[in-house]
Amino acid sequence: MQKILLTLFALVVLVSCAEKKSDKNFVLNGHIKGLKSGTIYIQRIKDTVLVPIDTIKIDGDAHFVSEFNLDSPEMLYLFLDRGVTNSLDNNIPFFAEKGVMTLETSLDFFTADAKITGSKNQALYDEYRKVMSRYVDQDLSLIEKKFKAYKASQLDEVAKLDEEQKGIIKRKYLYTTNFAVNNGDYEVAPYVALAEIYDINLKFLDTIQKSMSPKVSKSLYGKKLNDYIAERKKIGK
Structure with a gap:
């Protein structure tokens, strides 16, 4: 029983x-x-x-x-x-x-x-943000230096710091592009392209688009990236 x-x-x-x-x-x-x-x-x-x-x-x-x-x-x-x-x-x-x-x-x-x-996409996004935070810290440091240079009327130093900031932006864009291309099997790739480098030269967006797997290309952000690229090509920008 x-x-x-x-x-x-x-x-x-x-x-x-x-x-x-x-x-x-x-x-x-x-x-x-x-x-x-x-x-x-x-x-x-x-x-x-x-x-x-x-x-x-x-x-x-x-x-x-x-x-x-x-x-x-x-x-x-x-x-x-x-x-x-x-x-x-x-x-x-x-x-x-x-x-x-x-x-x-x-x-x-x-x-x-x-x-x-x-979530694999979340794990990849965490990795991406960790690297991007370094660029943010570098930029904040340059902003502080530039403010002090302005106050001291050191215009040559200001111009130099401006160039360094432009270099950081270029590295951020290059890293984001490489990250998206290397992770074309995941939806985080078109997401960061749209969220972070939407205004980059079209040839880089084309490269990201071609790197997307068929599954990712049909996803929410894959479709949005495809539509965005098509719209930019239509207006020639």
Whole structure:
């Protein structure tokens, strides 16, 4: 009898687990350490405006789950309405793709502590941002030096620093182009091309376009890049 009861219990557990299985193709498991209450919005950009896909109320438990269908890998944004502060540190971008992803962070260092796993596009984007942050730091250092040179009326030094800044921009564009070409099998490639170097010479965008796999070319950002290149060729720029 005990064996029968155990078997029945196991069957009930299996059925319960099956019932809880999501019928959506994207699941985000999240945890915001230290958050007691607030509202989380999962958002996407539509017509240059952030619009909500899902809304989650937090009341006591800092863990949350967001489930919905995703047509194509896409950069989404997790926005936290803290309710009691106007902190600017409240929006985390993440490159969503079909499957299960995990986002963990803390309330105190919301964006800085964010760790996002479960997406190859996200992993590549993290790698890209790490390199780009070095260029940003270099540029900020030059801006500070240029400000001091202006105050000291050192115009020759200002001109020299201007040239150094132009060099940083060129290196950023070259790195982004190489990154996109080398990762043509992933949707992050057309995304960074559109987000970071949309005004680059068309021949570089053509190179990125040709490097995209057929799957990526048919994706959300692949289509947008193809349309953008076609439009620029039409107007001859």
